[in-house]
Structure formats: C-alpha cells, structure tokens
Amino acid sequence: MEIAILCGGKGKRMGNVNKGLLKICGKAFVEVIYEELKDLGDVYIVGRKQDFKYLKIPAYDDIFPDFGPLGGIYTAFNIAKSSYVLFVPCDMPTFKKEHAIYLEKVLLESYAGISIFYTDRITPIPGIYKTTLKDTVRKRLNTKNLSITDFIKSQKTAVSVVKDLGYFKNVNTIEDYENLIKNFQC
Secondary structure, three states: OEEEEEEOOOOHHHOOOOHHHOEEOOEEHHHHHHHHHHHHOOEEEEEOHHHHOOOOOOEEEOOOOOOHHHHHHHHHHHHOOOOEEEEEEOOOOOOOHHHHHHHHHHHHHOOOOEEEEEOOOEEEEEEEEEHHHHHHHHHHHHHOOOOHHHHHHOOOEEEEEOOOHHHHOOOOOHHHHHHHHHHOOO
16 A cells, blocks of 8 residues: 555645644644554655655655645556555544554455545545546546545445544644644644
8 A cells, every 4th residue: 555645735724824734743744644654555745746845755746736636646646556545635634544454454345446434424535546546537637527526426435434533634724723733642
C-alpha cells in the first residue's frame, strides 16, 4: 500500500492557508499523518509541491490543479507503484493507522475497487482506491464531473459504517482548529 496525503485545497474557510501546514504539537498536520502511517508503506503529499519543500516527505504537484480530490487521486495513480493507494486528507491529523489497516482488510476481502467509511454521510477520503481505476478517474476528469461522491456511487465500493466520528473530523474552520488544539494528545 502507498499513502497519498491530499493537500490541493485552498483552505478558504481557514483564511486561505494550506491546511496541511497547520501545526499541532509543533508539527505540521502532514508530518503528524506521515508519522502515524509511515510503517504501512510509502507516504507522499499530493498538492502544491513548493509548499512542502522544507519537509522530508516527498511532495508532488497536482497534474490537474483545482480539480478537487479526483485530481489528486489521478495524480497519485500516476506516481503509485502498488496496486492500491490510501488517500488521507491533509486536514485530518487524527486519522489512525488501525483505520488504514481496517480499510485495507475490507478492500482485500471484497471485490470492490474502493474501500471507504460512512460516518454521518459517505466519506470518500480517507479511503483506499485500486490503481486500476486510473483510466476511469481520467475519463471523469475529462467530463468535468468532479464530484467524488458521484464517482464513488458509480463504482463497486466497500463501505464501512463508523459510529465514533472523532477520528474522522476534518479541520475546516478556525473553530475546528481551536478544538483540535484543546483535545489533541501529543
């Protein structure tokens, strides 16, 4: 398995900051995610390479900037050497290794091409996607239908229901960030 941390968003609700570079416990979010998942496989960042040049984590520019998560998925598929990739959003430093292992187990035990969680809604990222979907993603990008939820619904997907949303909370606003800082255990 490979792990791609998706960092291509604009962070509008956070004041136009790259959320992957927000700090918790003295580390950037992407560094926290990297430390948590590095034992599972190669980890790299997909987004704006220049933003991460000071980190020791490999980073790649989106092939299709501003095409949302599907653009990031396509970029990672072009980098990937393994048959599937775990995608983690850069604004989810609470994501744990055991959740990645669980997604992988579900994927390998199913006939699906995608393994995701259902929290209070379909949660496409974090998720594991087989690289055999590369051409399908490219066709979707060509149509400009960038809805990742629509894409998920069009594919054979293994969905696991999660009741504890604490680990699956994106940091989208300053309030979310402040709550994370108060509750995160370094």
